[in-house]
Amino acid sequence: MGINYIYPEFEVVRNDARCIRCRVCERQCSNQVHQYDKDLDLVISDESKCVNCKRCVSLCPTRALKVVKSDCLLRENANWSNDNINEVYKQAGSGGVLLSSMGNPKPFPVYWDKILINASQVTNPSIDPLREPMETKVFLGKKGSDIKHDENGNLVTKLPPQLELSMPVMFSAMSYGSISYNAHESLARAATALGICYNTGEGGLHEDFYCYGPNTVVQVASGRFGVFKDYLEAGAAVEIKIGQGAKPGIGGHLPGTKIVGDISRTRMIPEGSDAISPAPHHDIYSIEDLRQLVFSLKEATEYKKPVIVKVAAVHNIAAIASGIARSGADIIAIDGYRGGTGAAPTRIRDNVGIPIELALASVDKRLRDEGIRNDVSLVVGGSIRSSSDVVKAIALGADACYIATAALLALGCHLCRTCHTGLCNWGIATQKPELVKRLNPDIGSERLINLMNAWRHEIKELMGGMGINSIEALRGNRLMLRGVGLNEKELEILGISHAGE
Amino acid sequence: MKISARDLDHKALNEALRGAGNDCELTDCLGQRFIAAGMSDKHIRISGIPGNALGAYLNGATIEVNGNAQDAVGDTMNAGEIIIHGNIGDAAGYAMRGGLICVQGNAGYRAGIHMKAYKEKLPVMIIGGTAGSFLGEYQAGGIIIVMGLHRGSARIVGNFPGTGMHGGKMFLRGRCENVIFPAQVNAHVAKAADMDEIMPYIRTFCTSFGYDPAEILDSDFTVITPDTKNPYRQMYVAN
Numbered sequence: 001m002g003i004n005y006i007y008p009e010f011e012v013v014r015n016d017a018r019c020i021r022c023r024v025c026e027r028q029c030s031n032q033v034h035q036y037d038k039d040l041d042l043v044i045s046d047e048s049k050c051v052n053c054k055r056c057v058s059l060c061p062t063r064a065l066k067v068v069k070s071d072c073l074l075r076e077n078a079n080w081s082n083d084n085i086n087e088v089y090k091q092a093g094s095g096g097v098l099l100s101s102m103g104n105p106k107p108f109p110v111y112w113d114k115i116l117i118n119a120s121q122v123t124n125p126s127i128d129p130l131r132e133p134m135e136t137k138v139f140l141g142k143k144g145s146d147i148k149h150d151e152n153g154n155l156v157t158k159l160p161p162q163l164e165l166s167m168p169v170m171f172s173a174m175s176y177g178s179i180s181y182n183a184h185e186s187l188a189r190a191a192t193a194l195g196i197c198y199n200t201g202e203g204g205l206h207e208d209f210y211c212y213g214p215n216t217v218v219q220v221a222s223g224r225f226g227v228f229k230d231y232l233e234a235g236a237a238v239e240i241k242i243g244q245g246a247k248p249g250i251g252g253h254l255p256g257t258k259i260v261g262d263i264s265r266t267r268m269i270p271e272g273s274d275a276i277s278p279a280p281h282h283d284i285y286s287i288e289d290l291r292q293l294v295f296s297l298k299e300a301t302e303y304k305k306p307v308i309v310k311v312a313a314v315h316n317i318a319a320i321a322s323g324i325a326r327s328g329a330d331i332i333a334i335d336g337y338r339g340g341t342g343a344a345p346t347r348i349r350d351n352v353g354i355p356i357e358l359a360l361a362s363v364d365k366r367l368r369d370e371g372i373r374n375d376v377s378l379v380v381g382g383s384i385r386s387s388s389d390v391v392k393a394i395a396l397g398a399d400a401c402y403i404a405t406a407a408l409l410a411l412g413c414h415l416c417r418t419c420h421t422g423l424c425n426w427g428i429a430t431q432k433p434e435l436v437k438r439l440n441p442d443i444g445s446e447r448l449i450n451l452m453n454a455w456r457h458e459i460k461e462l463m464g465g466m467g468i469n470s471i472e473a474l475r476g477n478r479l480m481l482r483g484v485g486l487n488e489k490e491l492e493i494l495g496i497s498h499a500g501e
Numbered sequence: 502m503k504i505s506a507r508d509l510d511h512k513a514l515n516e517a518l519r520g521a522g523n524d525c526e527l528t529d530c531l532g533q534r535f536i537a538a539g540m541s542d543k544h545i546r547i548s549g550i551p552g553n554a555l556g557a558y559l560n561g562a563t564i565e566v567n568g569n570a571q572d573a574v575g576d577t578m579n580a581g582e583i584i585i586h587g588n589i590g591d592a593a594g595y596a597m598r599g600g601l602i603c604v605q606g607n608a609g610y611r612a613g614i615h616m617k618a619y620k621e622k623l624p625v626m627i628i629g630g631t632a633g634s635f636l637g638e639y640q641a642g643g644i645i646i647v648m649g650l651h652r653g654s655a656r657i658v659g660n661f662p663g664t665g666m667h668g669g670k671m672f673l674r675g676r677c678e679n680v681i682f683p684a685q686v687n688a689h690v691a692k693a694a695d696m697d698e699i700m701p702y703i704r705t706f707c708t709s710f711g712y713d714p715a716e717i718l719d720s721d722f723t724v725i726t727p728d729t730k731n732p733y734r735q736m737y738v739a740n
Contacts, residue, residue, distance in 0.1 A: 087740060096738030220577075223615065224596035228579040229539045229560040256731045268598055268619040269641060273668055273730045278639055282614050283573050283592045292534065296557040296576060299515055300539035346740045420739060 006086050007072045010052045012045040018064035019043060025056035025065060030423040030435055053416035055425035087346070098346035101419035101429070103246060103338040103383050103405060106350050110338075111357035111490070112389045116499055118480045119465040126467050129460035135470040136167040136456055138400055140237075140377040141306040141330045160330060161306045163217075163237045163377075166195030167456045168394060168471055171448075172335075172381045172402030173219050173241065173310070175201030177254050177263045177275070178342030178419070179408075180436040183428045186411055186444030188212035193445065194452050199402075202241055202252060202277060204266040210234050217308065220297065222251060223277035225267040229300065237331070238297050239308035240290075242281070245339030245382035248312030248353045252277035253343075258422060258431055287323040294328045306330035308379070313337060313359035314352075318366035325367060325376045332376050333402060334359050339382025340405045342429055343420035356382050357396065361494045364397025364476060373476075387458035396494065397476040410451045411444045506530045506549065518545065532571070537562050541581070553590070556583050559600060572609070575602045578624070584709050591633070597624040597643070601702070604628045605710045608647075610659070611635045616669060618642025627702045629710065634659030640727075641668040646699055648674040648706075648717060656680065663725050667732050671725040672699055674717070682725060685732055691722040 012033060021043060025034040031049045034056060036042075050067060057065045073082050087098055120126040127134070141162035148156040171187045178201065185208075191198040192215040199217040204226020209216070218235030220227050232238055243249065254263075254275040264271040284290050294307050309324045310333035311317070317334065324332050336356025341349065360380045367373040380393050381402030390401050409415065412426040419429035427439030459471070468474050482499040483491050491498055502521040506514055507529040514533050518525055523543050527536070530549030537545055538554065541561030548567045556564050557576040569587035578597040588606035596615045599622035607630035614635065616624050624643035632647045636658050649657035657673050663686045672691060673680065682688050696718075707714050 090738050090740060094738040097736050098740040099737040100740050224577045224598075227558070227577050227596070228598070229541070229558055232539070232558065253733050255733070264619075268622070269617050270619060270668070270730075273641060274733060276615075276639060276641070276665070276667065276733070278615065278665075282611055282638070283576065283595055292553055292573070295511070296535050296538055296554045296573075299511065299535040300558045302519075303512070345737075418739070420737075 005074075006089055007070060008047040008050065009070055010047055010050045010067050011070045012047045012050055012056075013066045013068060014043065014045065015064045016042075018062040020062055020064075022061060024059050024061065028055050028059050028425060030425050030430075030432070031421075051416045051418040051421070052414075053418070053425050054414045058414075099343055099420050100346040100349055100417060101341060101343055102415060102417040103340045104350050105417065108337075108355070111355055111486075111494070112385070112392055114484050114486050114490075115357070115392050115494070115496065116482050116484060117388065117391060117395070117462060117466070118482070120467040124467045127464040127469050129457070129464045132464075132469065134460040134463060135472070136459060138165050138168045138471055139163065140165065140379065140399055142376065143374040145371075145374050161237075161304055163197065163306050163331070164195075165197065165400060167452065167459065168398075168400035169384075169390060169452060169455065170196050170217070170379065170400060170402050171198035171407050172333075172339075172404040173199040173201040173217075173239065173244075174342070174404055174408075175203030175219075175252075175254075176206055176266050177201075177203040177258060177431070179428055180424075180430055180439060181206065181262065182436050182439040182441050182444065183408075183411055184209060185441040186439065186448060187407065188216065189441060189445035190448035190452070191215040193449050196452070197236055199239060200235070203254070203263070203275075204268060205231050205234055206262060206266045219310075220293075221277050222279070222281045223275060225269060225275060225277075228268075232297065232301050232305075235305065237306045237308055238301060239310050239333065240281075240293055240297070240329075241310050242284075242290075243310070243312035243314075243335070244341065245312045245335030245337050245353055245356070246341035247344040247348045248314050248337075249279060250345070250348055251279040260431065263431060287327050290324065290329075291327040298328070308333050310335060312339075313354045313356050313382070315354065317354065317359045318362040321363040321378075322366055322370055322372070325372045329376060331379060331399075332363070333379040333381065334363060335402070336380070336382035340408070341419075356380050356384075357392075358490075358493050360393060360396050360398055361478075365495055368397075368476075387455035388462065390455065391459055391462045391474070392481060394471060394474045395477050395480045396496075397478075399475060406451070407448060410447045411439060502526070503528065506533055509533065511535050511552070518543070537564055556581065559583065561600075569606070575600070578602070580622070586710065588630070594624065594626045597626070598622050599624050601705070602626040603702075603706055603709055604630075606630045608632045608636075611638055613637045613640060613643070613645040613671075615639040615641060616643040616645065618669060625702050627699075627706050629706065629712075631655055632658045632662075634661055635664060636662040637666055637669070637671050637725075638663070639665040639667070640671065641666075643669045644672065644699060644702070645669070646672045646674075646702060650674075650712075650717070663727070665732065666725070666727040667730050668727060670695075670698075673723045673725070674720050675723065676721055677723040680723075685728055686725050687728050688723050688725045691724040695724045696722065 139162040142160040187198040202221035213234040221241040256272045308331040309329040337353030377399040384401045424430040481496045532552040534552035539558040543562040554573040559578040559581040561580045563582045565584045572590035574593040581600045591609035610633035627646040
């Protein structure tokens with residue numbers, strides 16, 4: 001029996017009375033869903049190819065199209081969902097590992113949505129950010145724990161290298177290869193205009209983007225693609241990627257079919273060869289080994305750049321973070337299990353790791369308890385969706401946040417979760433020139449700047465409401481947070497009281 | 502310029518090297534790590550034992566060690582030469598993309614892991630003695646040569662050579678009948694054309710350590726290549 005009944009997940013609904021046969025949908029769909037039939041003078045659709053990216057819907061000039069979820073489902077079953085069943089069919093037919101994209105879509109609790117922020121009433125008056133100065137600038141890196149004077153009694157103010165950000169948000173790692181040239185250009189230009197940083201991911205730094213170096217975090221992962229002296233020196237900071245929230249414990253793999261042209265040049269590997277990032281760094285088996293990589297990077301960059309160590313949020317994250325803080329890293333980046341990805345095995349993405357809210361709270365507490373919180377800055381991601389998530393993260397103890405999915409949404413991503421096909425109709429997760437050019441970096445960077453400026457304003461308003469005029473005064477200020485609908489254990493881990501307390 | 506490494510930690514030592522001229526002699530080396538990290542345009546001779554990550558991210562400098570070296574020699578090396586008159590530890594040449602690592606004695610585990618070549622960049626590691634397990638794991642490019650000289654009854658390489666290999670070539674001196682290779686590589690006796698490819702490196706080895714090429718070439722070499730550069734292609738189904 002070789003027949004699997006997998007009915008198309010979406011239906012393309014065309015209002016024929018509105019359709020003017022302009023064939024925009026046909027030209028715009030890289031999945032080849034739409035086709036004009038000359039004899040019938042009809043545009044017909046093959047919805048089995050549709051990924052629901054809404055490109056055709058967005059560009060249809062007469063709003064003749066919509067894409068809806070199909071109601072032709074298997075018999076309802078609370079245990080065996082349609083997804084469960086279809087996944088079995090797919091694997092029975094292919095023998096393959098299920099591959100998905102973007103962050104974990106399963107209905108796990110989102111703790112950000114169960115945390116509420118405080119505001120001042122009567123006492124400790126709130127501050128109007130339109131009228132009074134508000135500081136959103138942050139410096140990431142080691143802060144001295146003691147005060148030193150020179151022989152003349154003057155304060156020694158020389159700090160280890162710091163990453164200066166105008167607001168506590170950075171664009172997190174997405175490699176050139178997983179996303180397009182125009183997406184990288186949009187991120188780089190926006191980061192520069194905003195005074196924040198974007199992150200190269202592990203695919204190297206395109207030669208055209210060295211000019212954005214002061215606003216670039218360059219990443220070193222287990223595959224070491226494109227890593228050499230000039231690359232390390234180009235960035236404002238160097239990030240060692242140990243893990244990623246979407247796929248903790250496994251490596252990366254960009255198939256050879258995507259290693260073409262500039263991607264090959266930027267990664268410094270031959271065209272057509274798979275780019276395999278092994279799951280572990282094979283020279284790191286301990287905190288001491290990590291320390292060796294941290295310091296080899298510091299030596300190679302003459303101690304001028306902070307070194308970030310990025311890990312996925314996993315069960316013993318507090319102990320892991322403590323080890324990283326002691327490895328000599330300047331910044332720890334923690335990526336929660338909802339973090340996005342250009343491709344990850346479905347089972348890993350949906351079942352491995354822990355929520356960033358809990359990881360952050362336990363790491364911050366552990367580092368404080370051990371008296372080493374100021375030895376490192378904490379950056380969290382996966383997933384930060386809004387300015388209020390940023391404010392909650394800062395109050396839980398983060399110094400800054402990494403955002404990626406939100407940045408891609410600003411660039412036009414419609415979260416169809418099929419990045420792994422390389423056919424992104426929005427010109428983001430693709431290397432096909434005819435698709436890449438759909439993303440205009442002038443517009444892309446402007447939209448990113450708009451988004452961040454809006455968030456910055458909202459962050460100021462939320463801070464002002466609490467009577468706080470500096471992001472530094474919000475950091476780790478858990479009294480500003482209350483939980484709703486959380487059990488005692490969750491409140492204990494988050495270190496916050498329940499609403500009403 | 503002569504620098505004594507005595508009482509210098511790795512930071513002070515590299516500062517001294519950076520401040521010194523192009524021709525440096527480093528004496529009394531005792532385990533300092535990261536020596537010459539990222540350096541170019543220098544010729545550094547070392548006596549004593551350099552510590553881990555000697556010549557990490559090396560970018561064109563030449564390093565000659567009159568003794569053994571420890572782990573992670575030439576980590577992510579981009580260009581240059583590292584010549585070791587002795588043995589080296591584990592994970593030498595991790596992800597190296599260019600340059601030459603030439604070792605008179607033995608190498609530890611995971612030598613040449615994830616070596617990669619790119620256009621004119623062709624990394625080469627030549628080991629006079631034996632290599633430990635996982636030689637050339639994930640090798641993606643470049644050339645690894647192990648010659649097993651003076652090894653007595655020891656095997657030329659440990660277990661699992663070439664696991665995950667998807668590019669480049671590995672040459673082992675001898676017929677390697679007692680070596681078990683993973684399924685995704687091909688091993689055959691090197692032909693004249695294969696040998697032509699590595700002759701320049703064998704000559705460099707002989708010049709550096711005083712061997713006669715004829716003595717090395719009196720045995721066949723086994724050449725190992727991957728059977729695909731896309732080892733993971735069939736593993737996935739889109740979901």
